[in-house]
Amino acid sequence: MIVKMLHAKGMRSEHAYTAAFASIGLSVASWCGSMKAEPAGIERADRWGIFVGEWAPTFFALGLALANYERDHEALHSTAH
Numbered sequence: 001m002i003v004k005m006l007h008a009k010g011m012r013s014e015h016a017y018t019a020a021f022a023s024i025g026l027s028v029a030s031w032c033g034s035m036k037a038e039p040a041g042i043e044r045a046d047r048w049g050i051f052v053g054e055w056a057p058t059f060f061a062l063g064l065a066l067a068n069y070e071r072d073h074e075a076l077h078s079t080a081h
Helices: 002-008 013-037 042-053 055-080
Strands: none
Touching (some): 013 055
């Protein structure tokens, strides 16, 4: 249901995969930035890196779901015509 809605709004699997790879880069950047900008030390930097890093698996799973939907949706419409 959510995958169908996202697909109808124009989101494709490539978009989700791109967001996943971007979140990996953002995780490293936030960890490095937190190490330099905050006086809290490595503990807070680790928390920031892990927090942002948790987005990547979600985006990869969404990309996989969208890819499966696109494959099934395309197969369904190609046999109907």
